Amino acid sequence: MTALLSVEGLQTHFFTRDGVAKAVDGVSFSLERGQILGLVGESGSGKSVTGFSLLGLVDPPGRIVGGTITFDGAELVKGGEPMMRNLRGKRIAMIFQDPMMTLNPVLRIDTQMVETVLAHEKVSRAEALKRCREALVMVGIASPDERLQSYPHQFSGGMRQRVAIAIALLHKPDLIIADEPTTALDVTIQAQILAEVQKLCAETGTAMIWITHDLAIVSGLADRLAVMYAGRVVEEGETARVIERPLHPYTKGLIESVPQGKTRGARLQQISGMTPSLLNLPQGCAFRPRCSRADEACLEEPALDEKLPDRKVRCFHPWTLDPVADARSAALAEKARSRTDAIVTETVP
Numbered sequence: 555m556t557a558l559l560s561v562e563g564l565q566t567h568f569f570t571r572d573g574v575a576k577a578v579d580g581v582s583f584s585l586e587r588g589q590i591l592g593l594v595g596e597s598g599s600g601k602s603v604t605g606f607s608l609l610g611l612v613d614p615p616g617r618i619v620g621g622t623i624t625f626d627g628a629e630l631v632k633g634g635e636p637m638m639r640n641l642r643g644k645r646i647a648m649i650f651q652d653p654m655m656t657l658n659p660v661l662r663i664d665t666q667m668v669e670t671v672l673a674h675e676k677v678s679r680a681e682a683l684k685r686c687r688e689a690l691v692m693v694g695i696a697s698p699d700e701r702l703q704s705y706p707h708q709f710s711g712g713m714r715q716r717v718a719i720a721i722a723l724l725h726k727p728d729l730i731i732a733d734e735p736t737t738a739l740d741v742t743i744q745a746q747i748l749a750e751v752q753k754l755c756a757e758t759g760t761a762m763i764w765i766t767h768d769l770a771i772v773s774g775l776a777d778r779l780a781v782m783y784a785g786r787v788v789e790e791g792e793t794a795r796v797i798e799r800p801l802h803p804y805t806k807g808l809i810e811s812v813p814q815g816k817t818r819g820a821r822l823q824q825i826s827g828m829t830p831s832l833l834n835l836p837q838g839c840a841f842r843p844r845c846s847r848a849d850e851a852c853l854e855e856p857a858l859d860e861k862l863p864d865r866k867v868r869c870f871h872p873w874t875l876d877p878v879a880d881a882r883s884a885a886l887a888e889k890a891r892s893r894t895d896a897i898v899t900e901t902v903p
């Protein structure tokens with residue numbers, strides 16, 4: 555199958571007074587229709603800049619300096635702003651951590667949703683309103699007419715985020731880029747929204763990139779994972795397989811720092827050391843100073859290679875020979891495998 559989105563060697567750099575911050579430096583992954591990709595990594599690893607690059611929303615002092623973004627056969631880096639403007643909001647939509655980045659506080663929901671439809675499509679106001687109602691129902695809002703007549707401040711945080719997701723869905727996009735959209739919500743609401751998003755992607759064929767620092771969230775949501783460290787993808791593959799048998803020491807460290815039921819109360823493993831400054835990266839592998847497996851070979855920069863079928867890893871010493879996944883890996887992998895069973899069908903009144 556041809557990928558809906560294929561990102562190859564993407565580089566987005568920020569030209570600051572203090573030097574060049576290579577926020578995204580050789581990021582590659584691909585995504586098929588209806589698939590969910592979890593883009594994970596610690597703060598500052600370049601996840602959001604990757605998302606903004608795909609939408610052509612990187613402002614100076616940043617710019618894309620290399621690589622290709624192929625979306626449904628069109629190469630967006632070469633196509634530049636005119637091509638990206640055409641796709642933005644319509645075929646590629648974005649959901650932010652703060653729903654108020656999408657919502658206008660002084661307009662009723664029906665006004666802003668209807669205007670969004672009419673801005674891109676020649677349909678009647680009645681048809682636009684019907685579409686808005688349908689989009690709200692899709693995100694689990696059971697009384698759309700009532701909600702449409704409300705202002706954003708009359709909603710809870712979870713409800714506002716649902717509305718922002720509904721707005722992203724209005725043009726039936728092929729791809730949604732979601733940047734930590736549930737981080738500020740409580741766990742129950744988060745779980746409901748994740749389940750609805752999963753159902754939506756399966757039903758509509760919309761693909762999604764879910765950006766998060768929280769591996770536990772994407773382990774139950776994403777089909778595929780791309781793990782980022784210091785501007786690079788260090789591991790990419792099918793979620794259950796990556797979690798069951800992480801190959802990159804950084805991925806393994808992330809998994810070991812996720813609290814799990816069985817190990818609750820036990821001391822969590824933290825990845826020692828700090829993420830490096832992008833202005834002063836260590837020589838060779840950027841993870842080297844924090845890595846227990848590093849040696850002099852790691853003074854060279856490893857490439858992102860296919861070390862197992864359908865599994866790319868950027869490491870000279872991956873954990874290929876580690877046969878037994880630890881308890882945390884096994885539990886998370888189980889969650890990833892059973893994720894479709896866990897879909898919450900409950901709707902919100």
Ligand SMILES: Nc1ncnc2c1ncn2[C@@H]1O[C@H](COP(=O)(O)OP(=O)(O)OP(=O)(O)O)[C@@H](O)[C@H]1O
Binds near residue numbers: 600604
């Ligand atoms: N406007 C900017 N000017 C200069 N550097 C920037 C700018 N925006 C981002 N960067 C650089 O890019 C790096 C990666 O930022 P990004 O927001 O993508 O990280 P992230 O992985 O999404 O982390 P977080 O979860 O904290 O948002 C930053 O640490 C910073 O060095």
